[in-house]
Amino acid sequence: MNFEINNSYFGFKLKEKQYVKDIDSLAHVFIHEKSGAKLFYAQNEDDNKVFFVSFKTPPQDDCGTAHILEHSVLCGSSKYVAKDPFNELMKGSLNTYLNALTYADKTMYPVASCNHEDLYNLMDVYMDAVFNPQVVNEKKIFMQEGWHYELNNAEEAITLKGVVYNEMKGALSGPDRVLSNAINQSLFTESIYRFESGGNPEYIPELTYEKFVEFYNKYYHPSNSFFYLYGDMDIEKCLKHINDDYLVKYDAMDTEVKIYDEQVHNSQDVVSDTFAVPSGTKTGNESMLALNFIIGHSTDRLLSLSMDVLSYILLETGASPIKKAIVDKKIAESAEGWFDSSTYQMVFSFVAKNSSFNKIELFKDTVYRTLDQIVKKGLDKALIQSALNYYEFLLKEADYGYRPKGLAYGMNMMKGWLHGASPMESLKVWEHFETMRNGAENGYFENLIKTYFLENTNSSIAAVEAEEGKQERIEENNQKHLKAMKDNMSQEQITQLVKETKDLIEYQSSGDTQEVIEKIPSLSKDDIDKKASFDSYQQLENNGIKELIMPLDTNGIVYTKLMFAVDNVPTELVPYVGLLSRVLGKLDTEKFDYEKLSTQTDMFTGGIYGRLVAYNEKESVTPVLCINAKALMRNIDKMVDIIQQIIFETKFDTQSSLSKIIQDLKVEYERHFDNNGHLSAITRCLALFDEAGAYKDATGGIAFNDFLLTAGDNLEKMAEGLKKVAKLVFAKENLLLLVAAEKNDLQSVCKKFYEIEEKLPMSKAKKQDVKLVKNIDAEAVENGAKVVYNAKAANFIKEGFNYSGKMSVIKNIINTEYLWNEVRVKGGAYGSGCNFSRSGIVYAYSYRDPNVKQTFDNFDNIGNFLSNINLTDREITKYTLGAINVIDRPKSKSDRLELMVSRYYNGMTKEDVQRERDEMLSVTENDVKECAKLFNSVMKSGAICTFGSETKINENKALYKRTRRLYNKC
Ligand SMILES: [Zn+2]
Structure with missing residues (x-):
């Protein structure tokens, strides 16, 4: 389709059109005339198509409203009334990416797929979610995803629960995150960036449902939206769809959501905070110090790229002068550059890790003095050139890990587009490298140092140190507070809360009807390629x-x-x-x-x-x-x-x-x-017996x-x-x-x-019989986290079972059907899953979990769940699609190489890979029921490991043969 400037297509008027070399695409910028929605379309041959819709969502406090909304809109919509369409999509689509993300000032709903029909389905579910969500009519969704008081009977103590509440308890406990919040608070005293957009657990319970709905109505309007389409797609069909089914119903708002700049402040007061460590483990040498600067705006692409390169030059290589100065003077054990270009006013921090508060002055002095010397003497030219070469290599390689290339481009573009920059300009990279390369000869980077560090008074110091027993103190305070609250409640209020708790649990346990589930579009088995792909070598x-x-x-x-x-x-x-x-x-x-x-x-x-x-x-x-x-x-x-x-x-x-x-x-x-934490728990759990x-x-x-x-x-x-x-x-x-x-x-x-x-010489050394397995089957590892990570594992081959490709499909059923409901929705953990390996290992784990015993019981009951399962053909197809999709996702070059190597070492031939695929495609309900035997015979006797909160581990001491601290000098 050849779109022409100033012409309208399905309500979208084309404003700009240009070939952008950097993403090898014909880029189009549209405006939806009736609703005011902005839309960007990158036309190219890329099969891995991307769609997202984003909203500017500046937080007004620390309640995490935007984040709770991000979770809640995905819990059912007018057209897709199922409780969890997101999870349904996870189970059975051919998506190459499916997620929702809350940033400091925006919320993004991206999907990607290589299949036309699939992308179209995903788009529709996502648009209906953001424009017609159930949560504005159903408070229970807000309670489940945000926060609520739980009281199962009048005698019990009240507890506070919620998916986001719990997620943030986990997310905010690490020292890095505590420091990053302290940095924002030290630099921003008026701007919205002083708030934690994810929500601070201390403030989340202050959010009312009414304020929450108000926030939705204010920001989830097409006038405040940004649509992104990328790849080889039927663009007319997409534009028509977006217009006819959604945008045409809205009129543009005349107010634009604006984000204001922080005023310049000249003080370098220290803003400090603490992170939790278990009692008796503080050494005083685990503090982190940060010298911070506000750097221009994210709409300036050249500046943001230059700062990335400068951070690399100054702090991230073996030859980096600032890192060297900090470590050589023994100010800290390590140093890093943190450059954040996701906020409108960008932030650069010099971070010293494993230091102490009494070195703050020396730290500050050393950074300034070294920067000053650099400006006077000039940076090492070879260092600049090598950093530029390295960044250019990465750009040429365009390996964004699990994220599709088109999405990575879109995410970068949003940093500028959200704040009014031209999307075309925000995508350009190569010309800026030319500028940097030419400028390097004439003091370009030295000038940046002078302007943005030495002469920049919009700066601050943030510092965080360890606090023993912090987590216990907070928990104790919470419990005291909840107890006082209960003591002040009337009998009626208590009865009411018990009823609300019961209602919520009932709501959560009642499954969706088949009819409701089937409304969510899905593909058929014919959409799956029967032939396995195999990189031959x-x-x-x-x-x-x-x-x-x-x-x-x-x-x-x-x-x-x-x-x-x-x-x-x-x-x-x-x-x-x-x-x-x-x-x-x-x-x-x-x-x-x-x-x-x-x-x-x-x-x-x-x-x-x-x-x-x-x-x-x-x-x-x-x-x-x-x-x-x-x-x-x-x-x-x-x-x-x-x-x-x-x-x-x-x-x-x-x-x-x-x-x-x-x-x-x-x-x-x-x-x-x-x-x-979950990987640490799994690895350690396996170390106990494998x-x-x-x-x-x-x-x-x-x-x-x-x-x-x-x-x-x-x-x-x-x-x-x-x-x-x-x-x-x-x-x-x-x-x-x-x-x-x-x-x-x-x-x-x-x-x-x-x-x-x-x-290379010949070594002739003999193969050794290495024995490293620990001789215990239940261990707990304590650290300062507020939550735990549980893992349970066993070897099923030793118990007489064999590995089969069918297990990938069964795993999908267990993860999305059983563990999701029990461990996440009911238990309040952020995530959980199980996995099988060809070497005979089966394991289950939880992520940012408030529970220990309950979760292990859930793991033990996987067998029961499987033996009682009823599955329609449609469901089996859905789970098969989901499992095949994990295997078929486009991979980066290094991942393909790694897969080839592991197949080589495991002796997997092309025929083996095809056999596993055939097995996946042939799963029946009976196969799933059969797998119950495996879980029933191995799970109960499996090894366990819990990693995390000292308090939670102590409450469950009886479960473990050994409890140890994470940092254990032995
Ligand atoms: Zn979240």
Whole structure:
């Protein structure tokens, strides 16, 4: 369709049209004349189509209204009255992305799919949700998703519950989030950015249903909406749909929602807060300090890109001057740059991690003094160039992980579009890199430092420190408050609350009728491709080295992996292999010191880093140390040269560097534990009985963290251990080389590695019988979190069951039907799930969970649920679609490579992959019922692990054989 400027199409008038090279699209900007809605359409060949609708939703307080709305509108609408259409869509659509997100000033409802019909269905469910939600007529949805008092009978104590209430309790407990809130409060005293848009649990209960509905009516109007369409789609059908079914019913509002700037303030008062740690664990050295600046506006794309690059230059590489100054002066163990361009007034923070409050002045002074020196002397030109090269590599690669490319573009565009910038301008990137590159010669970055840091008085200091027993104190206060409230209630009020509680539970437990569920559009089995996709690879042998090569359309990028088997490393040295995988590329080598090494790596590659992976099939584990590297074809010689330095010439004896890397790793792990409690619980749970799980724990989990905690005191011993394992591991017979590149480049890339292959010695060390499994089956790991993460796991192959592709479909049923209802909706946890692995592991877990015993009981009852299940053909199709969809989603190049490797190690052939797909497509109700046997026979005896809140763990002490603290110097 060729749209013409100023013509109208289905109520949409075309205002602008332009080819935008940066996203390889013909971009269109429309305005819906009757309702005032804005719409952007990127026309291109991309099969992974994206739609979203966004609203500007500035918070007015800390009640989390926008966030509760985001949850609630997805709980049923006029056309789709089912209680949870969102979950229905999750179960059985071919979506490649489906989510809803609350930002500091906007709410976004994005969907994506490679299937035309599917995208159209998803769009309709989402539009009906935002324009005609049930929640404005049904208060129970607000109570369930937001907050409510619960009282099951007159004798019990009142409790406070709600999905968002609970989610935010979990989200706000980590030190990073506490600091980020303190930063906003220190910089913004009048602007809306001083509020927590997600909602602060302390204030969420102040939100009334009436205020909530008012907020909806004010902001969820087409005049305040932004539509985004991207990809290969029938655009006329989409525009007609949006107009005829929704927008045509609205008249434009004349008031525009505006976000006002913060006035300049010249004080650098310290705004401080605390985060919770368990009693007896505070050392005084876990504080975080931040020096913050308000930086221009997010409508300035050049400025926001430049700040990203500057943050990288100053704080994120091995050669970054500010990071170096902070760490060398022992102000903190680690330093980072936080640049937030998601707010209209952007924020840059210099963050010192693991520091203390008495170093605030020194910290501030050091940052300013170093910046001043940089401006006077100029930044290292090579450092700037390498940072620009690195960012350009990332742009060229366009790997946005699980997010479709079109969505990543749209999300970036919204930062400017929401505040009035042209969407076209907000998408342009390459021309800004030209500007930065040219400017670098003439002090461009030094000028930024001068203007936005040294001369910027809109700045502040934020600092957070640990507080012992904070969580207990808050819980106690809450309970006291709830008790006082109950004491003041009349008999009538109590009876009323008991009734409300009963009504809500009844509402939640009553299922939707078949008719209601079937209103939600879904696809049929015919929409599924019966043939499994399989990236074929070639196995070769050159110079006695095994090679796997995969031709791939890579936009000129070469991906390589050097995989060294580490099964000749004895038990006592296993943690050192974990450490080795993390220090490679960060220590001095013969030719480059670590700063030069870092600059060279960024200059010529898209990254070189080590990782330890334990591949497991049935009884055996294959641990592998993998060096991952990628670069443009023209830089391949440089890349191989750097890898060579890393493998053969690393100086493990440079203690000062080793000590810094270990500090950095410790900080990284602290953050990992704060953000990934469920993964920590699962890994630890598996470590209790499974060798592969135990290997992962010892080289990258809680056991590895124990090792890191003492590592800094024994640097000599560390260096010795690293040397020993490097000698064992870097041997010819251990190596498997993997190359993925454009077909014509494959041969020559392999040849580039000959020199490395020639140099590798034979090690002849024997395979070791490693025993790492812990001899207990129930463990709890305490930290300062307000919630817990529960995991329960067992081995079903040992109990005589076999893995089948059908399990992926059954898993989908358990997760979306049973665990969603029991653990999330009724239990109040933010999430939960279960999983099966080909090696025979089955596990269930919960995420940000207020319960312990109740959740484990739910896990134990999965078998009962399955044996009593009734499924229609339509439902089975839906779950099959959902399961197939997970497998068929478009993958990034590195993910495809990783999948190929794991198939290689697990011995999965093309036929195996097809067989599993056939199994998935053939699931019957009987198969699902049969699986109950597996759960009934293995779940009750499975191992358990709870990770998180000290209080909750203490209340359930009897469940565990051992309870330990997370940070346990042993
Ligand atoms: Zn949420």
